[in-house]
Amino acid sequence: MTKRLSAAAEFLSYFCRERRTALLVTFAVAAFLIAAPSLWTGFCTDDRLFQVVFRGAVPYPEIKMGQLDLFAFSGRGQEDKRALMDRGLLPWWTSDSWKIAFWRPLSAFTHWLDWQVFGERPWPMHAENLALYGLLAAAVTALYLRFLNPPWVAALAGLLYLLDAAHGMGVGWIANRNGILAALSVVLVLYLHDRWRRDGWKPGMFLAWGVLALGLLSGESAVAVGGYLAAYALFLDRGRFLVRFAILIPYLVIVALWRVAYQQLGYGAVGSSLYTDPVHDPIFFASALVRRLPTLLFSQLAGGDCMICNYVPPLWLAVYLTIAVMFLGWVAWAVWPLIKRDPVARFWTLGMVLAVMPSCAVMPQSRLLFCAGIGAMALVAQFLHFQSQHRECFKTRIHRRAASALVVIWVVFHLVVSMIAMPIASCSMYFVDRAAHRELRVVPDIPEVRRETLVVVNALVDVWGPIFTVLRAADGMAFPPYCRQLAAGTRRLEVSRPDERTLVLKLDNAFLENQWTPAFRNPSADPMRPGQVVKLTGMQARVESVTPNGAPQVVSFRFDVPLEDPSLRWIAYQDGKYGSFKPPKIGETVIIRNPDFADIARGYVGISVNSSASDR
Numbered sequence: 189m190t191k192r193l194s195a196a197a198e199f200l201s202y203f204c205r206e207r208r209t210a211l212l213v214t215f216a217v218a219a220f221l222i223a224a225p226s227l228w229t230g231f232c233t234d235d236r237l238f239q240v241v242f243r244g245a246v247p248y249p250e251i252k253m254g255q256l257d258l259f260a261f262s263g264r265g266q267e268d269k270r271a272l273m274d275r276g277l278l279p280w281w282t283s284d285s286w287k288i289a290f291w292r293p294l295s296a297f298t299h300w301l302d303w304q305v306f307g308e309r310p311w312p313m314h315a316e317n318l319a320l321y322g323l324l325a326a327a328v329t330a331l332y333l334r335f336l337n338p339p340w341v342a343a344l345a346g347l348l349y350l351l352d353a354a355h356g357m358g359v360g361w362i363a364n365r366n367g368i369l370a371a372l373s374v375v376l377v378l379y380l381h382d383r384w385r386r387d388g389w390k391p392g393m394f395l396a397w398g399v400l401a402l403g404l405l406s407g408e409s410a411v412a413v414g415g416y417l418a419a420y421a422l423f424l425d426r427g428r429f430l431v432r433f434a435i436l437i438p439y440l441v442i443v444a445l446w447r448v449a450y451q452q453l454g455y456g457a458v459g460s461s462l463y464t465d466p467v468h469d470p471i472f473f474a475s476a477l478v479r480r481l482p483t484l485l486f487s488q489l490a491g492g493d494c495m496i497c498n499y500v501p502p503l504w505l506a507v508y509l510t511i512a513v514m515f516l517g518w519v520a521w522a523v524w525p526l527i528k529r530d531p532v533a534r535f536w537t538l539g540m541v542l543a544v545m546p547s548c549a550v551m552p553q554s555r556l557l558f559c560a561g562i563g564a565m566a567l568v569a570q571f572l573h574f575q576s577q578h579r580e581c582f583k584t585r586i587h588r589r590a591a592s593a594l595v596v597i598w599v600v601f602h603l604v605v606s607m608i609a610m611p612i613a614s615c616s617m618y619f620v621d622r623a624a625h626r627e628l629r630v631v632p633d634i635p636e637v638r639r640e641t642l643v644v645v646n647a648l649v650d651v652w653g654p655i656f657t658v659l660r661a662a663d664g665m666a667f668p669p670y671c672r673q674l675a676a677g678t679r680r681l682e683v684s685r686p687d688e689r690t691l692v693l694k695l696d697n698a699f700l701e702n703q704w705t706p707a708f709r710n711p712s713a714d715p716m717r718p719g720q721v722v723k724l725t726g727m728q729a730r731v732e733s734v735t736p737n738g739a740p741q742v743v744s745f746r747f748d749v750p751l752e753d754p755s756l757r758w759i760a761y762q763d764g765k766y767g768s769f770k771p772p773k774i775g776e777t778v779i780i781r782n783p784d785f786a787d788i789a790r791g792y793v794g795i796s797v798n799s800s801a802s803d804r
Contacts, residue, residue, distance in 0.1 A: 204339030211343060212326040219325035219350040220318045225611045226360030227318070229618035230310045233655065234363035236621075236662035242303040247661045248275045248669075255300050259290035259366075265454065273724065276642070276671030277654040280722045280729045281700070281740065282708040286459035291450050294406045295366035313362045320368045321359045324558075325350035327375045332566055334382055335532050338573075345569035349561055351606040354488060356613020358555035366407035371558035373403025374413040374543075378562075381417065385425055385435075397438055404446045408546070411443060412559035415542025422538065423531040457549070459714055461706035464549045472713055473549060479509065480548040485541070486512035487554055488564045489519055491601030494552040498703040522594045523567065525581035526574045533570050536563040551706060554613075568598050624655055628665065630759050630766040631656075637666040637757070641726055643674065645683060645693075645760040645769050646780050650676040650705040652761075668757070672727055674745055677704030684777040688750045691771060692732070693743050700739035711738035 204211055231239055240246055241253050250271035252263065262269050262278075269286065272278045278286070298316070306312040329346030336342040358364040376399045384392035403410030417439060421432040447467070450456065457463035466473040487494035490512075497508050526533045540563030547556035557564075574581075575591050582588040631637060644653065653673040660667035675681055675695055682694035698704070700711050709716075715738020720731040726749070732742040749755060751771040760769035762780040772778045 201338045201340045204333065204343045208330075208333065211346075212329055215329050215346050215350055216322035216326040218322075218347075220322040222351060222607075222610050223318055223321060223356060223359045223614035226614040226618075227311050227314045229314065229360060229615050230621075231662070232361060232363075232617035232621035233624065235310070235313075235361070237658050238299055238303075238363065239308065240658060240661045242300070243308075245661055247277075247657050247667060250275065251277070255303075256293060256296045258296045258299060259292045260455065262287045262289050273722075275657075275669070276673065276724075277657060279650060279653060279673045279676070279708055280724060280727075281716070283459035283710070283714045285714060286708055288457050288460060288463055288707075289455045290366075290408065290457075291453060291455040292366050292405070292407055294402060295369055298365060298369075299362075310362065314360070317359055317362060317365055317368065320365065320372065321350075321355070324368055324372045324375065327372060327379070328562055331375050331379050331382075331562075332569075334379065334386075335535075336566060336570060341569050341573045344572065345566045348565040348568055348602050348606075351603065351610055352557075352561050352565065353491065353606045353609035353613045354493075354554040354557040354561060356610050357553075357616045358558060360614030361555070361617040364555055367409060367555060367558050370403050370407035370410040370412075371562070373399050373406060373410045374416065374559050375562060377403065377413045378416050378420070381420065385420075397442060400439060400442050401446070404443065409556070409559055411546050412543035414439065414443065415545065416535075416539035416563065418542060419535045419537075419539040423535045459710060460708060461710040462551050466546075466549055469710075469713060472710065477545065477548045480552050481541075481544065482509060482512040482516055483552045484544050484547055484557065484560065486515055487552070488540070488544070488557050488560050489568075490515055490597070491605060493554050495554060498551055498553075518590065519594065521587070522591045523571050525578070526571055529578075529581065530570070530574075533567060533574075536566040536570070539563040540567065551703065565602075568602060571595070572598065624659060625663075627652075627766050628656065628659055628663070630768070631660075631668075631757065633665045635666060637668055640668050640755055640757045641670040641672060642668040643672045643756050643758050645674050645691075645758065646678055646681050646762065646782075647673055647676040648704065648761045648766075648782075650707050652676065670725060672724070672745075674729075674743075675699060677702055678780070679782050681780040682777055683772060683780060685751070685772045685774050686744075687774060688752075689747050691745045691747075691751065693745070695739075695741060695743070697735060697739070701735075701737060714738075716740050 238258055241255060241258060246253060248271070252268060253260065263272065269278065269282070273280070273282055299313075302313045302316065325346060328349050329342065332342035332345045333339060336345060358367045377396045380392040380396035380399065382392075383389045384396065400410065400413060403413070414436075417436055418433075421436060425432040425435070456468065457465045458468055464473045464476055483494045483497050486492065497505055500508065523533070523537075527537055540560050543563060544557070544560040547560065550556060571591075572595055575595050579588060582591050631642065642656075647653070650673075653671045657667050657671060674691070675693055676699070678696050678698050680696045684692045684694075686692060700706075700709055716731050716734050717738075718731055718733055722729045727745055727747050730744045730746070731740050732744055733740075735741050747753075747756070751758075758769040758771060759766055760780055762769075762782060764783045
């Protein structure tokens with residue numbers, strides 16, 4: 189058996205060395221095919237926003253979104269944001285400083301070009317994503333061939349990368365093309381930089397600078413290349429120590445110029461807990477780094493989906509983080525003999541850790557791992573080879589067993605499980621979009637809706653308002669001129685009515701404190717205060733009291749008309765579903781209850797969610 193495996197390894201090494209072009213083409217085709225089920229998923233969530241922009245059917249005339257500025261979700265000025273709030277695409281609690289506007293002109297251009305060529309046919313746009321992913325898989329394999337020996341280890345690393353289920357959502361979601369383009373730029377910069385430094389090919393220097401600039405104009409995640417370049421200078425480059433790092437100064441200049449232009453043009457992410465700008469709010473980013481770095485690394489190396497940690501209660505999250513830290517400690521201990529011995533392994537490991545740090549500015553999601561996966565899959569492939577060839581480096585029996593167990597886990601999860609999960613993950617946004625569409629039915633598609641104000645007493649998530657309006661507009665359904673979302677993400681909500689035009693809400697401590705409500709305000713950085721008033725067309729919200737953390741606790745909403753007026757249509761998320769809502773009578777109080785994560789888990793095993801919610 190050993191002789192057969194050795195012969196197979198020799199053949200693979202020969203094939204990878206002598207048939208390199210065939211290998212790269214094979215991997216490009218395989219990457220296309222593994223995520224090919226996404227061809228039939230259509231437009232999903234943000235894709236539909238692009239759809240209404242290109243169609244010229246933006247819901248409200250006050251909202252100005254350019255066809256080459258698709259990722260400026262907040263607009264780029266206070267006037268744009270105020271219009272979004274007044275219409276209800278932003279909730280009343282949106283921070284005054286709130287801004288989520290990304291400068292991705294090259295990615296936006298590809299979407300504009302798609303629209304000019306393909307119109308409203310989504311499958312060619314998905315095919316473009318798949319083709320770019322195939323190009324990324326081929327490029328990353330070519331990069332591995334420069335660093336990993338024997339060549340079959342490089343091929344194994346490339347296979348692991350293209351199969352990585354963490355990429356599925358990003359590949360199958362048209363709007364996430366920026367992530368693929370940014371990762372492709374990272375790979376090309378590293379390839380060109382290595383050709384310049386190791387082979388003395390000077391054009392590689394200028395090409396690397398240019399590709400970095402293009403990558404930054406495609407997506408912010410291209411900054412992850414800095415982690416790999418720093419690791420390269422530390423462990424692989426030649427020459428004096430300070431000179432190796434001085435060589436990186438032009439890259440820093442390019443990033444600095446991009447950042448200055450980014451800010452001067454009005455782009456950035458401010459005032460949200462969903463996105464954090466490390467430059468604008470370094471303290472919050474540092475605290476997020478402590479929580480999110482182990483989460484993302486655990487997801488990358490263990491093969492799980494880090495999205496789950498966004499929606500679990502604090503106790504469950506603590507358990508999750510504990511498991512993540514313990515697993516990462518196990519990995520570090522198991523692979524230490526390789527890292528100690530091989531500078532290339534040190535390069536991939538440090539590069540992976542540094543590359544994942546910019547992603548900690550965003551709520552943890554597997555689609556953020558395109559760049560971190562470059563180093564992770566190289567390290568996994570190296571370790572699989574090292575453990576089989578150098579068992580003498582593991583000095584104790586328990587160390588050998590730990591290394592063998594890690595090999596089994598990585599083979600099972602990164603090869604077997606990922607091969608099954610990747611096609612499914614590529615369709616994940618389709619299921620999210622279908623779930624959102626089911627919620628559209630809570631409001632009938634009738635002409636009267638165009639003259640009504642939709643009042644959402646409580647929503648499951650804070651982004652429900654904009655998603656509802658955009659999806660209705662994209663589908664050609666009637667949507668209201670104004671949407672008033674009063675609360676979101678609460679388990680228990682007391683609704684009382686002191687007079688005919690006022691509704692008072694007493695919110696639980698989940699509001700603005702859990703991951704169902706992070707998008708529009710970060711109370712730790714911008715707390716609300718008692719007496720604060722937000723005036724909108726037809727309604728004003730007044731904060732009566734706040735929690736110690738600065739989140740609203742009691743809020744009164746004063747409408748211009750009686751609450752029974754036919755111009756108001758009332759709905760609420762209660763007992764785990766959306767439905768119509770009847771305001772209480774004057775002097776009455778009603779309680780809205782919803783399941784928490786534990787209730788939902790019990791529901792999956794056959795225990796009634798509604799009954800468990802009503803028992804509290």
